[in-house]
Amino acid sequence: MLGAFVGALGLLALSTFTSWPVAGGPVGGGATEAAVNPVYTSQAGDCLNWTRANLSDVAKVDCSAQHMFEVTGVADIGPGYGPQAPFPTDQQWQKISEEYCTKTSLDYLGGRFDPFGKYTVGPLNPGERLWAEGQRTVRCGLQVAGPAGGLLPAYGTAKTQDQSDVYDPGVCLGITEARGVGDPVECVKPHAFEIVGVVTLPAGDFPPVERQDEVLSGECARIAAEYSGGLDFRARGLVVTWDTRAAESWAAGSHRANCKVGAATDGTGLNPLEGSIRNPNAPPLTTSNPPQTTAVQQDEPTGAPLHSQSNSSAPSATSSASVTPTSAGSSEPKPTR
16 A cells, blocks of 8 residues: 555655654652663654653653654664764754655555644654764654644554544644644634544445535534534524545545534634533533644744645635535635524
């Protein structure tokens, strides 16, 4: 199947890159910190988790538990970056990711990768201090990133996960200063969309966007009405919209799509909402894992993955339509009817 994803190599180059902490995990003393840091001993198939911005509490965990990084391989970049080489720039780390981590990660996934899905590929680099000491080993891995590049917790190994870029019902996606889609936030804060449900498209050959719109228009309208308790969206200036799947995503097994509610747009960008539209009398939502309501902030910035760009503005070809079916080129949702 790897041959079907040759084009994904270029997409994977836009990835996150994070520095190792100098210390982390359970340590027994100052002299042994480097030896017991879990990053140093992690291999393909290991999962790492952290909660602190500087990654100082990084620990190896079972991949079924919450984690921030799944190791897909270990790479020595020393031949290309000798002892006197300065610490790479962000652009150079992107090149390193492309040269050392893309094929490794595709092989790890058995060639099944959704270039517009929830996973992004990148290296966990040594950081400037260890780099100056001669460390040239990087861990390649997979991470889940939000639309604006913030890291989100993952559950389960990526080898077996559905890679569809979907969120749990009740999750609100923030809004950026440029009026694009941001990372998950609490719904009391300004946000672009509230996820009301997820639809699995019918199995079979890849359905054209027009066919996806036909299915999702009815399903998302029904789900939104149930979720909100019959709210009159048009009267509130809101629209029901959804995401569609690209052929590359479909080939990788991503057949699920978000149903969401946002504010009607004026053609210049998304408009913010505050507060949830969920029926307050509805029973509590249940999810298999804690909902991804906030992104983890880090001292080291991460680059937003390419797949998030399709959600950076008003709905388009891969994030399009309202409850009135629209064409693949639609640039903004229309009010519900």
